[in-house]
Amino acid sequence: MSTKPxxxxxxxxxxxxxxxxxxxxxxxxxxxxxxxxILSRYKRSVLGVAWTMLNPLxxxxxxxxxxxxxxxxxxxxxxxxxxxxxxxxFFAQGTNAAMSGLIWGGSLLHRIYIPRTIFGISAIGTALxxxxxxxxxLVLVMLATNTPLRISVIFLPVSMLLLAGFALGFGLxxxxxxxxxxxxxxxxxxxxxxxxxxxxxxxxEEIIPPELLSVIQRINPMYPIIRLFRxxxxxxxxPIMEEILPSLIWSLGxxxxxxxxxxxxxxxxxxxx
Amino acid sequence: MTDQINTQAQNGIIRLEKVSVKxxxxxxxxxxxxxxxxxxxxxxxxxxxxxxxxxxxxxIYAGEVFGIIGKNGAGKSTMLxxxxxxxxxxxxxxxxxGKIAPLLELGAGFHPELTGRENVFLNGSLLGYxxxxxxxxxxxxxxxxxxxxxxxxxxxxxxSGMYARLGFAVATAHQPDILxxxxxxxxxxxxxxxxxxxxxxxxRENGTTILVVSHSMxxxxxxxxxxxxxxxxxxxMVGEPDRVIVAYRGA
Numbered sequence: 001m002s003t004k005p006x007x008x009x010x011x012x013x014x015x016x017x018x019x020x021x022x023x024x025x026x027x028x029x030x031x032x033x034x035x036x037x038i039l040s041r042y043k044r045s046v047l048g049v050a051w052t053m054l055n056p057l058x059x060x061x062x063x064x065x066x067x068x069x070x071x072x073x074x075x076x077x078x079x080x081x082x083x084x085x086x087x088x089x090f091f092a093q094g095t096n097a098a099m100s101g102l103i104w105g106g107s108l109l110h111r112i113y114i115p116r117t118i119f120g121i122s123a124i125g126t127a128l129x130x131x132x133x134x135x136x137x138l139v140l141v142m143l144a145t146n147t148p149l150r151i152s153v154i155f156l157p158v159s160m161l162l163l164a165g166f167a168l169g170f171g172l173x174x175x176x177x178x179x180x181x182x183x184x185x186x187x188x189x190x191x192x193x194x195x196x197x198x199x200x201x202x203x204x205e206e207i208i209p210p211e212l213l214s215v216i217q218r219i220n221p222m223y224p225i226i227r228l229f230r231x232x233x234x235x236x237x238x239p240i241m242e243e244i245l246p247s248l249i250w251s252l253g254x255x256x257x258x259x260x261x262x263x264x265x266x267x268x269x270x271x272x273x
Numbered sequence: 274m275t276d277q278i279n280t281q282a283q284n285g286i287i288r289l290e291k292v293s294v295k296x297x298x299x300x301x302x303x304x305x306x307x308x309x310x311x312x313x314x315x316x317x318x319x320x321x322x323x324x325x326x327x328x329x330x331x332x333i334y335a336g337e338v339f340g341i342i343g344k345n346g347a348g349k350s351t352m353l354x355x356x357x358x359x360x361x362x363x364x365x366x367x368x369x370x371g372k373i374a375p376l377l378e379l380g381a382g383f384h385p386e387l388t389g390r391e392n393v394f395l396n397g398s399l400l401g402y403x404x405x406x407x408x409x410x411x412x413x414x415x416x417x418x419x420x421x422x423x424x425x426x427x428x429x430x431x432x433s434g435m436y437a438r439l440g441f442a443v444a445t446a447h448q449p450d451i452l453x454x455x456x457x458x459x460x461x462x463x464x465x466x467x468x469x470x471x472x473x474x475x476x477r478e479n480g481t482t483i484l485v486v487s488h489s490m491x492x493x494x495x496x497x498x499x500x501x502x503x504x505x506x507x508x509x510m511v512g513e514p515d516r517v518i519v520a521y522r523g524a
Contacts, residue, residue, distance in 0.1 A: 005368045005369060005370050006369050006370055006371050006372060006373075006450075007358050007367070007368070007369040008366070008367070008368045008369075009355070009358075009361055009362055009365075009366055009367040009368070010366040010368075012361075025401070026398075026401065028398045028402070028403050028404050028407075029398040029399060029401075031398075031404075032394060032395045032398040032399075033395075033398075035391075035395075036384055036387060036391070036395055039386075039387060039391065040384055040386040040387060043386045043387075043427070044386065107381055107382075108381055108382050108399065109359065110354070110359060111357075111359065111375050111381060112357065112359065112375050112399065112400065112401075113357060113358035113359055113373075113401075114399060114401075177306065180306075180309075181305055181306035181309060182305075183305040183306050183307065184306050187306065187307075267360060267361040270354060270359045270360045271296060271360065
């Protein structure tokens with residue numbers, strides 16, 4: 001027995017680590033799945049990829065009409081709301097797609113071996129492409145409302161990376177639960193709505209009572225992460241270390257927990273989906 | 274890879290050592306998360322478990338055509354799943370020395386809105402091929418499927434025969450070390466079926482190990498060199514197909 005087997009069920013040391021190794025071999029598949037999701041979404045629509053830009057833009061216009069009078073204290077409300085909204089949309093879209101992607105992949109998982117985190121990873125990948133596209137309308141809005149665009153926007157890739165890590169970890173936890181309980185998908189929509197209103201996205205955080213705000217700051221991971229988008233875009237400055245650290249901890253922590261949880265269960269998926 | 278397989282030939286290209294698979298299912302169906310949490314807090318969750326495979330020892334040698342027979346629910350599919358790594362055995366060990374290609378329900382994973390060409394690359398990547406490998410074999414997939422005029426049309430416009438042809442062409446684009454065939458395919462017209470059979474025969478001549486699951490005893494008797502009869506998750510008998518079939522029919 002000199003040569004190494006292609007697959008040995010007894011050779012598995014840690015499912016979480018083995019998954020990382022396998023995912024790297026399937027890099028081409030990730031690209032193909034992202035491509036599929038983006039192509040198929042726009043194939044039959046006239047405006048095509050423009051929808052990715054029109055969607056947050058439309059939302060921003062509605063929110064601006066409704067709220068800009070209410071929140072007069074905020075300078076150029078459209079830029080304020082859009083800078084938070086694109087990050088939130090990324091999170092909502094990516095985590096939902098991670099769930100539906102795994103359920104869709106169920107019929108394949110019965111038949112062939114694919115590292116199962118691939119579906120979550122490609123869902124976040126698709127959302128990331130959409131997020132980058134939606135930067136275009138954001139810049140347009142900033143120019144139109146005379147909000148200065150500063151050099152600090154070069155910090156955005158870091159914000160995106162931290163958000164993507166958090167979204168992937170959270171998406172993996174959700175999709176594991178969704179495999180066992182179909183109603184998780186429905187419950188999550190309610191949770192998302194509540195979560196969005198508990199995060200200062202469409203309103204300034206100053207209107208939250210201080211006691212409540214300190215709770216939100218501590219237990220809502222989207223609070224520090226959204227701020228990492230708003231500070232470089234809307235405030236026009238680089239975030240300081242104290243502002244980055246909470247996002248980093250949430251992002252890494254949830255990613256590791258999600259990855260370990262998902263991979264510890266994923267060998268059961270084939271007879272659950 | 275071929276040399277490697279030769280050195281492994283006497284030890285078997287696929288080895289199952291005391292493999293057991295236990296399914297653990299809640300005794301009542303708990304369909305919702307809410308229900309689960311309530312039961313969980315009340316500590317009222319009971320599980321039924323049963324062994325889909327129990328203590329299976331089996332060695333399949335490189336280059337042979339091996340058949341698996343048994344009634345529905347005997348564990349045939351579970352066995353294919355542990356071999357193709359879709360499922361991990363609860364106990365025991367599975368060792369496989371080679372790349373496995375599954376040939377089951379052709380075209381699983383096709384997306385209706387994408388064109389035939391886009392689907393070929395998507396499907397190939399699902400089977401674990403790289404971009405380079407797919408570029409290299411695209412033309413031969415196209416030629417085999419004979420879909421030159423339709424390759425850039427969305428796949429939702431394909432007939433079921435065209436769909437299956439493309440699926441077969443992608444799945445067999447590369448010669449695998451091990452080919453798994455779950456039920457013999459009745460794909461397309463007679464001419465195409467012959468083409469599929471020829472390609473599988475060619476694989477076999479070139480040394481591919483073939484694993485066939487079928488309810489058709491004729492097929493098993495005709496093409497296999499050895500066969501195993503599975504019953505209630507255990508191997509009842511392994512040997513020459515004709516003898517195994519006689520024993521299976523007698524049971």
